Amino acid sequence: MKDGLNSEKTRILELWQKLGFNHYLRSMESLLQKIEEFKQEIAATEANTAELVEAFRIKYLGTKGLVKSVMGEMKSVPNEHKKAFGQVLNDFKLFVESKFETLKENVVGGAEAIGNTIDLTLPGDPITVGTRHPLNIVRNQIVSIFQRLGFAVAEGPEIEDDWHNFGAMNLPEDHPARDMQDTFYINQDPAWLLRTHTSSVQARVMETQKPPIRVICPGRVYRNETISARAHCFFHQVEGLYIDENVSFADLKQTLYFFVQEMFGKDVKVRFRPSYFPFTEPSAEMDISCLICGGDGCNICKHTGWVEILGSGMVHPKVLDNFGIDSNKYTGFAFGMGVERITQLKYQVNDLRLYSQNDVRFLKQFTGVV
Numbered sequence: 001m002k003d004g005l006n007s008e009k010t011r012i013l014e015l016w017q018k019l020g021f022n023h024y025l026r027s028m029e030s031l032l033q034k035i036e037e038f039k040q041e042i043a044a045t046e047a048n049t050a051e052l053v054e055a056f057r058i059k060y061l062g063t064k065g066l067v068k069s070v071m072g073e074m075k076s077v078p079n080e081h082k083k084a085f086g087q088v089l090n091d092f093k094l095f096v097e098s099k100f101e102t103l104k105e106n107v108v109g110g111a112e113a114i115g116n117t118i119d120l121t122l123p124g125d126p127i128t129v130g131t132r133h134p135l136n137i138v139r140n141q142i143v144s145i146f147q148r149l150g151f152a153v154a155e156g157p158e159i160e161d162d163w164h165n166f167g168a169m170n171l172p173e174d175h176p177a178r179d180m181q182d183t184f185y186i187n188q189d190p191a192w193l194l195r196t197h198t199s200s201v202q203a204r205v206m207e208t209q210k211p212p213i214r215v216i217c218p219g220r221v222y223r224n225e226t227i228s229a230r231a232h233c234f235f236h237q238v239e240g241l242y243i244d245e246n247v248s249f250a251d252l253k254q255t256l257y258f259f260v261q262e263m264f265g266k267d268v269k270v271r272f273r274p275s276y277f278p279f280t281e282p283s284a285e286m287d288i289s290c291l292i293c294g295g296d297g298c299n300i301c302k303h304t305g306w307v308e309i310l311g312s313g314m315v316h317p318k319v320l321d322n323f324g325i326d327s328n329k330y331t332g333f334a335f336g337m338g339v340e341r342i343t344q345l346k347y348q349v350n351d352l353r354l355y356s357q358n359d360v361r362f363l364k365q366f367t368g369v370v
């Protein structure tokens with residue numbers, strides 16, 4: 001076999017000499033010889049640290065490494081010999097790669113590698129923990145105060161039908177009071193809309209539960225308002241509903257008075273002003289003494305010493321009848337407040353837009369408030 005190869009080699013040599021490829025042949029031979037030498041050098045290489053393994057990779061397998069440059073010789077090999085020579089080069093490449101893998105395996109996972117790549121004395125990466133959103137902080141506080149009075153939490157959909165948002169709450173179509181809540185309609189006939197208040201959740205509770213009912217309904221609501229420091233197209237409410245026998249306006253007053261004292265402290269004063277809501281009769285708005293100026297008058301209370309915080313009233317008998325609750329037997333009160341407003345008073349946030357701008361400088365100020 002060897003003889004066969006040798007005679008083949010001689011034959012090619014003679015042929016190439018005849019054709020004048022002498023010079024080329026010599027350079028090919030010396031390249032093959034060189035590859036042999038490289039192989040020996042590579043086989044003898046030892047690398048017992050990650051750095052040395054990397055140095056090996058760069059020297060032999062890198063973009064400017066030996067394998068690449070030897071491969072580059074292919075372009076000067078005549079076509080009929082490309083196949084055989086290509087095989088030699090490829091074998092060489094595989095040889096270097098397998099050596100590299102062996103060196104790597106010996107080092108990675110070894111004590112040496114760990115010692116070299118991880119510095120156990122470095123300080124750890126800090127884990128940044130976010131903060132609760134101020135509106136969530138205040139909503140949780142409101143919910144927990146009412147829970148202590150025995151109110152359960154009820155939730156409902158943000159996309160509502162006309163009946164639960166308006167009709168059932170004694171706000172039939174064409175009722176002028178609908179103007180107070182400029183509404184985003186999603187669909188006409190049947191009308192679907194983004195709920196304008198969480199009274200729609202009260203409607204769903206009355207639809208499915210029998211008195212006694214004692215619920216609070218926290219949630220996001222939507223109104224078509226121009227966005228400014230004082231108004232937004234979405235905001236958050238907590239509404240409450242209490243229906244039982246013999247529920248009176250005195251119960252309403254005492255419940256809400258308890259709430260503001262828990263929320264703002266014992267010194268806060270309240271006052272009720274007559275108001276109008278289609279779903280309550282009588283209706284009242286509740287003000288508290290201004291916490292910012294203590295009642296002396298400032299920008300927040302528009303120099304009156306009082307700030308409005310919620311609407312309330314005795315549930316209109318028509319609303320009870322809409323849900324088959326006997327209005328001769330049962331009475332109830334309801335109230336609704338904006339979480340943004342309570343948060344503004346509690347933490348002196350003067351621009352509503354801050355709540356939804358996601359500015360961490362604002363949000364971080366609530367670190368530590370739970």
Ligand code: PHE
Pocket residue numbers: 196197198199239240277280311312313334335336337
């Ligand atoms: N639903 C009213 C609003 O969003 C608030 C309210 C609730 C008033 C319950 C009275 C009773 O404006």
